[in-house]
Amino acid sequence: MQPFNEMLRLRIRERNSLVCVGLDVDPGRIPASLKNDTDPVFVFNREIIRATRDLVLAYKPNLAFYESLGTEGWDILRRTLSVIPDDVIKIGDAKRGDIGNTADRYARALFSLGFDAVTVNPYMGFDSMEPFIRDSSKGIFILCLTSNPGSKDFQYLLSDSRPLYLHVAEKARTWNKNGNCGLVTGATHPDELQAIRETAGELPFLIPGIGAQGGDLGASVLAGTDQQGSMAVINSSRGILYASSGPDFAVAAAGETRALRDSINSIRRAKKPGVP
Amino acid sequence: MQPFNEMLRLRIRERNSLVCVGLDVDPGRIPASLKNDTDPVFVFNREIIRATRDLVLAYKPNLAFYESLGTEGWDILRRTLSVIPDDVIKIGDAKRGDIGNTADRYARALFSLGFDAVTVNPYMGFDSMEPFIRDSSKGIFILCLTSNPGSKDFQYLLSDSRPLYLHVAEKARTWNKNGNCGLVTGATHPDELQAIRETAGELPFLIPGIGAQGGDLGASVLAGTDQQGSMAVINSSRGILYASSGPDFAVAAAGETRALRDSINSIRRAKKPGVP
Numbered sequence: 001m002q003p004f005n006e007m008l009r010l011r012i013r014e015r016n017s018l019v020c021v022g023l024d025v026d027p028g029r030i031p032a033s034l035k036n037d038t039d040p041v042f043v044f045n046r047e048i049i050r051a052t053r054d055l056v057l058a059y060k061p062n063l064a065f066y067e068s069l070g071t072e073g074w075d076i077l078r079r080t081l082s083v084i085p086d087d088v089i090k091i092g093d094a095k096r097g098d099i100g101n102t103a104d105r106y107a108r109a110l111f112s113l114g115f116d117a118v119t120v121n122p123y124m125g126f127d128s129m130e131p132f133i134r135d136s137s138k139g140i141f142i143l144c145l146t147s148n149p150g151s152k153d154f155q156y157l158l159s160d161s162r163p164l165y166l167h168v169a170e171k172a173r174t175w176n177k178n179g180n181c182g183l184v185t186g187a188t189h190p191d192e193l194q195a196i197r198e199t200a201g202e203l204p205f206l207i208p209g210i211g212a213q214g215g216d217l218g219a220s221v222l223a224g225t226d227q228q229g230s231m232a233v234i235n236s237s238r239g240i241l242y243a244s245s246g247p248d249f250a251v252a253a254a255g256e257t258r259a260l261r262d263s264i265n266s267i268r269r270a271k272k273p274g275v276p
Numbered sequence: 277m278q279p280f281n282e283m284l285r286l287r288i289r290e291r292n293s294l295v296c297v298g299l300d301v302d303p304g305r306i307p308a309s310l311k312n313d314t315d316p317v318f319v320f321n322r323e324i325i326r327a328t329r330d331l332v333l334a335y336k337p338n339l340a341f342y343e344s345l346g347t348e349g350w351d352i353l354r355r356t357l358s359v360i361p362d363d364v365i366k367i368g369d370a371k372r373g374d375i376g377n378t379a380d381r382y383a384r385a386l387f388s389l390g391f392d393a394v395t396v397n398p399y400m401g402f403d404s405m406e407p408f409i410r411d412s413s414k415g416i417f418i419l420c421l422t423s424n425p426g427s428k429d430f431q432y433l434l435s436d437s438r439p440l441y442l443h444v445a446e447k448a449r450t451w452n453k454n455g456n457c458g459l460v461t462g463a464t465h466p467d468e469l470q471a472i473r474e475t476a477g478e479l480p481f482l483i484p485g486i487g488a489q490g491g492d493l494g495a496s497v498l499a500g501t502d503q504q505g506s507m508a509v510i511n512s513s514r515g516i517l518y519a520s521s522g523p524d525f526a527v528a529a530a531g532e533t534r535a536l537r538d539s540i541n542s543i544r545r546a547k548k549p550g551v552p
Contacts, residue, residue: 024378064374064381070388071350078347095374097397098340099424099489102300105340112346121373123399123419125426143399148375150401157435157443164440167433213375 003179004117004139005231008204011089012057012230016276017261018221018268020058020091021048021253022208022237023080024065033247041069044249045080048241051250052257058089058233060206074113081114090116091206091233095143097121097128104131111138119143119184119206122168129175136178139204144168144196147186147209165192169199182206185224187215187234193223204231211239217260221267229272234264279455280393280415281507284480287365288333288506292552293537294497294544296334296367297324297529298484298513299356300341309523317345320525321356324517327526331533334365334509336482350389357390366392367482367509371419373397373404380407387414395419395460395482398444405451412454415480420444420472423462423485441468445475458482461500463491463510469499480507487515493536497543505548510540 002010012018025041034040049059061080066073081090092115096106110118117139120132132140145155145165155165172181182204185196197205205224209215217234224232240260244252268275278286288294301317310316325335337356342349357366368391372382386394393415396408408416421431421441431441448457458480461472473481481500485491493510500508516536520528544551 062374062378064372064378064385067350068381068385070385071347071354074347074350095372095397096340098338098371099422102338102340105344109340109344109346121371121397121399122430123397124422124424125429125431127424127426129426146375146400148400148403150403150405153401153447154398154440154443155401157433157440159433159435159440164430164433164435167430171429
């Protein structure tokens with residue numbers, strides 16, 4: 001089977017989109033029109049997916065939102081993944097990291113749910129990543145420079161004149177023997193993205209933090225994509241899911257997704273003429 | 277309500293034990309005598325708990341083992357927690373870490389299951405910890421120096437002449453305003469434990485890595501406890517759960533737990549005469 005990163009490059013070309021919709025559904029923000037449904041979270045996800053599936057590269061449910069729904073959460077997640085078309089990438093935002101024999105359990109749990117790729121936390125080092133890396137057809141996005149304020153606490157610590165996040169980027173490149181490693185790099189740090197891209201070569205970047213978190217879209221696309229204007233996955237969650245709180249939520253979500261895709265593609269074309 | 281760390285100190289005194297049993301059940305290693313049970317993982321946990329509950333300070337299920345059981349896993353975990361006595365501490369080994377609004381979901385999911393404390397990953401910094409710290413009655417053990425081989429990849433990077441794990445220990449001490457922060461410090465690094473204890477003051481240490489991972493029990497207890505020979509939680513998982521693969525597994529687990537408790541207490545007495 002094709003390594004994940006090659007598959008990602010192909011899908012970016014075929015779908016002509018870098019947009020990832022974060023399926024982080026807050027039951028408290030589901031439109032009133034769905035509130036009386038017996039299965040509101042799943043129905044909300046399904047309607048968002050139906051309305052946006054031709055516009056996106058990927059969907060990314062964050063596991064926390066499903067775990068907080070209790071026992072039922074895993075079932076809602078499984079059913080949500082089952083309505084995503086096969087040629088759309090499914091990223092499990094789990095940020096897991098544990099010792100080898102335990103990481104192996106997490107990898108099996110997440111990949112057996114149907115994810116194509118997952119996010120992982122690098123703090124515990126290689127053996128905590130290895131069970132996720134083993135299957136070259138599955139992608140692994142390693143936290144590098146995250147989009148939140150707390151990214152300043154440890155990620156910028158300098159060691160050998162280089163911040164911790166660049167050490168992570170360097171290691172990720174050496175761990176990429178199976179062609180399936182990538183990095184999570186927040187859009188809230190556009191100035192740092194350039195240095196990470198130089199260190200990481202062609203590794204794919206998963207870029208959260210535009211929209212509610214205030215990241216800079218233009219700078220992130222310019223600095224975060226590779227020289228072909230590819231290999232970046234730009235996530236938006238709240239800006240798309242809650243584009244409208246009315247019964248037109250899915251139509252509004254599609255409008256936001258299309259606008260984001262087109263904005264990104266015009267920035268890509270400015271960087272690399274020839275991007276469609 | 278009493279802050280978690282005070283409560284922990286009290287429980288260590290009352291129960292006269294530092295032992296934590298890691299409830300990391302591998303369905304493939306459940307004794308043959310339970311294999312035909314309709315609910316083997318829960319029954320195994322229940323029997324281990326019944327046999328060891330008077331000998332331990334805490335139980336620590338690792339979430340990965342339950343997530344890998346699918347939808348049913350959360351229910352088995354919930355029922356397992358319900359058979360642990362109220363005065364025994366329940367630690368959710370989840371190693372979570374995510375941006376603020378998402379970390380809040382994880383905190384609610386874990387604490388509503390019934391955990392008294394959780395493990396978290398510091399890579400994303402303060403706002404990823406804060407939702408767990410907010411309730412002073414709940415404990416938070418922050419990964420500092422982990423027991424696995426990959427701990428060497430980033431945790432030892434020197435910044436300002438101090439390794440990353442000591443930066444984490446320093447930050448944890450400043451984050452301990454509610455009296456509920458602790459550290460995860462592996463028994464496989466006994467020489468480093470002393471420096472972490474000096475940096476961290478009286479913060480509790482959760483110490484995995486004895487037994488299957490080969491950590492040094494004596495050095496870990498001496499260096500990992502505070503000046504009173506307290507404030508350490510020493511975890512053993514596989515060495516206790518699989519002490520026997522026969523129908524006597526629970527009796528054998530109790531024997532291993534008692535031996536471990538007594539070994540630890542004799543080392544504590546050597547450090548601080550007066551420990552019972």
